[in-house]
Amino acid sequence: MEYRFSSSVSQLKSSAVRDILKLTQGKDMISFAGGLPAEELFPVQAVREAADRVFEAGSGALQYGLTEGYLPLREQICERMAVKGMHVTPDEMILTTGSQQAIDLLVQVLTEPGDAILVERPTYLASLQVFAMRGLKVIAAESDEFGIIPESAEELIRTHQPKLLYSVPTFGNPTGRVWSLERRKQMLELCEKNGMLIIEDDPYGDIQFNKDEQFPSLFSLGGKAENGHVLYTSTFSKTVAPALRTGWAIGDSRVIRMIAKAKQAADLHSSTMDQQVLSQLLQKFDLDAHIALISKEYGERMAEMESLLKKAALPELSWITPKGGMFLWVELPDGLDAEALLRCAVQKGVAFVPGSSFYADNVKRNTMRLNYTHNKGARTEHGVARLVEAIGEFTVRS
Amino acid sequence: MEYRFSSSVSQLKSSAVRDILKLTQGKDMISFAGGLPAEELFPVQAVREAADRVFEAGSGALQYGLTEGYLPLREQICERMAVKGMHVTPDEMILTTGSQQAIDLLVQVLTEPGDAILVERPTYLASLQVFAMRGLKVIAAESDEFGIIPESAEELIRTHQPKLLYSVPTFGNPTGRVWSLERRKQMLELCEKNGMLIIEDDPYGDIQFNKDEQFPSLFSLGGKAENGHVLYTSTFSKTVAPALRTGWAIGDSRVIRMIAKAKQAADLHSSTMDQQVLSQLLQKFDLDAHIALISKEYGERMAEMESLLKKAALPELSWITPKGGMFLWVELPDGLDAEALLRCAVQKGVAFVPGSSFYADNVKRNTMRLNYTHNKGARTEHGVARLVEAIGEFTVRS
Structure with a gap:
C-alpha cells in the first residue's frame, strides 16, 4: 500500500x-x-489534593464540557491576568491543550495558506511547524539583545505584507532574550500602522530571576481585548506542570468565538478534568x-x-x-x-x-x-x- | 478593528x-x-483511586510526555483491541484528545484541500465540520437500514474519485444504525479496488444491547494495520468518561508517524495525566x-x-x-x-x-x-x- x-x-x-x-x-x-x-x-501534593476535591464534587466532573473551557478556571485566569495589566472577561478567553494549541488555532483562524507571517530570527521551533502545516510563508526579521529589530521588520512588512507577527517577547525560546520596552512600543506601533495582528506567545514570562525590572506584555501595552491588535497566549505548563496540558488564548471575543468554532472541529474541548484540577488548585495553593x-x-x-x-x-x-x-x-x-x-x-x-x-x-x-x-x-x-x-x-x- | x-x-x-x-x-x-x-x-470512585495511584508514583507523572501518548496505556489498548480481532502494536497507535482529534489529524495527514471525501448520508456532524475546515468536498452516498448502499457509493466514487471514506459503521451517529456484514465486506472491497483509505470511526461499538449478534469492525475484516486500508478510531469518552478526553487511532505505522508529526504542531501531546489515570484504571477496574x-x-x-x-x-x-x-x-x-x-x-x-x-x-x-x-x-x-x-x-x- x-x-x-x-x-x-x-x-x-x-x-x-x-x-x-x-x-x-x-x-x-x-x-x-x-x-x-x-x-x-x-507541586504534586497540592495537585493531588486539588484532584481529590474535584472527585468529591461528584460525577458531573467527568461529563463533557464547554469548548471554551471550564468557566471557573477562565474566571480565575482573568483575575491573574488583571494583576499583570491585562483586563479581560471570560468571553475573551479560551482554554487550550497547552499554549501550542492556542498558536495552532489562532493561525487556523487568522490566516489563509500562502499568507506571510513575520517572526523574529531565531524563533520557537514548534511554531515554525504550525506555520509550515498551515502553508504560511515565514519571513524572519533580525534581532539583537533588545529583541526584534523594528527596521528589519519594517522592511519585510513593506515587501511581504504579512498578516501576523508571531512573537515570544519575554525570555523567548530559544534565545532567552527579552524585548526592551522601547522595542515593544515600536513593534506595537508598526503592526497597528500596517493593520497587522500580533500573536504574543508568553509561556515563560512568569519565570523571571530578578523582579526589579518590569517587562509589560505587548497585550497590556496595547490596551484591551476588544478591537485589540494583540492576541496573547500563555500556559500552566511551566508554572504548575506540563502533564495537565492547559494553556489559554485571550483576545477580542469575536476572535475567541472563531477559535471555539475551529476547536470544536479539532477536539471538541480539552481535558476538563485537568481544568477542574487547576481551578481547585488555584483556590488553595499559593501559585505566586x-x-x-x-x-x-x-x-x-x-x-x-x-x-x-x-x-x-x-x-x-x-x-x-x-x-x-x-x-x-x-x-x-x-x-x-x-x-x-x-x-x-x-x-x-x-x-x-x-x-x-x-x-x-x-x-x-x-x-x-x-x-x-x-x-x-x-x-x-x-x-x-x-x-x-x-x-x-x-x-x-x- | x-x-x-x-x-x-x-x-x-x-x-x-x-x-x-x-x-x-x-x-x-x-x-x-x-x-x-x-x-x-x-465510575467516579474507580477513577479517583486510579488518580491516587498516579500521584503516588511521584512527580514524574506531571512531566511532558510523548506525542504518541503514554506507552503503558497504548499497550493496554492494544490488548483490548486484540480481543476484537484487531492486532496492532503500540507503534501502530496514537492517543488523541478524544476520537474527534483522531479524525481531524487523519484528515490533515491524508488529504489536500479540494480532495473529495465519501461519507454516508446522514453522518456525524462534527466530522462534517472537520471536512469543511480542511476544505474537502464532501460527497454523500445513500444509506438504508443495512448501512451505506454500495451501488450509490460506487457511482459517486466513479464521478468524484474520493481519496477517503469516512464511516461510522456500528451504531452510527446520528442514525444508530449498524452496517450488515455483507455491506461491510462490499465497502471494503470497493475501497480497496479504488485505492481508497477508510476512516472507521467507532465511538459506540462497545455500547451493544444484545450480544448475540457480532459486528466485526472494518479494520478486523480488512486484516492488519501494516499496509492496511482501514484507519480505526475509538475513545474512552462513552465507556469511561468524556472529561478524560482520551481517544486513539490505529493504522499502518507510517500513517501513525505522520499523525504524530501533525499532532506535534497541533498540541505537542494530549493530557498525560488523563492517560495515566486511564492506564491505572484499566489495571484494577473491570471495564468490560x-x-x-x-x-x-x-x-x-x-x-x-x-x-x-x-x-x-x-x-x-x-x-x-x-x-x-x-x-x-x-x-x-x-x-x-x-x-x-x-x-x-x-x-x-x-x-x-x-x-x-x-x-x-x-x-x-x-x-x-x-x-x-x-x-x-x-x-x-x-x-x-x-x-x-x-x-x-x-x-x-x-
Missing part, C-alpha cells in the same frame, strides 16, 4: 528536539535539550509563591551553568545572560556546525538542541540551545564538562 | 447541537439533544463488566423512549430500533421541518437535534436525533410527552 500524505505534513521536518530526545533515552545521557521544567519542584520559588531555583541553575561555561574559557563562545525563562543560547566559534557537534556530544553523553532548528531561513549553524532548568549540581557539572570536551575536540578536528 | 478570518472557519456553521445546548441551560428543560452519557453511571452494565442500562433507556413514542401513536412517525449506541433517529411526517419544530419544542421544555445538521447536501428536513442515554424514568416520560405535544400542535399548525 502506497500512502499519499498531504504536502504540508510531508514537508514538515520532524522536530530535532524530538529526535534528540530519542537519542537521550540512555541512562547516562545528560540532556540540556528538552525544555523540561524540574520535576522535583512540581510557587512561581517565586521556581524562578529563584531556575535563576540559580542558570547561574551555575553559566559559571561552568565561563570557567571552561573556551575561545569564541558567547551568550547573553538570560533574565528569565529556561534557555541559554550559545554562539559557537564561526564555522562550527552545531549539528555535527551534537553527534560528537551525544557520544560523550550530553545532548542539546542545535540552533539550526529555530531558523526558517538564513540558518546560523554555529548556535545551540541549552536548557538549564532540568539538571543541577553534579549533573550540570558533568554535562557541561562533556560538552566542553566535545567542543574542544571538535574545534581541533574541524 | 476589522478582523479578517480564514475562509474555512468563516464558512463553518456553528454546531446546531452547541447552539441548542445553550438554549437548554434552563433547569426545567429536558434535553434529548446532546450525545451525553449518563453521569450517574460514571462496566461496559456490560452501561450497555444494559442504555438498552433499557432506549426501550423506554421507544415505547413512549409508540404509545403516542403519532401518524407517520418512523424509526429503526437501534441495537446499540446512543441515538434514536426519527423520521417525522413529510413536509414537517424539524428546525421549526425545535423552536416550538423548546418553548415546551424539550430539546433535540434537527436532522438537517447531519447532512452535507440533500438535507432531509423532517428528521430528528433523540438521545436516550442521558435521561430516564419521569424525565424521559415528560420529555417525550412535551415532544409529542409539540409534534401534534405543529402538525395541525403546518
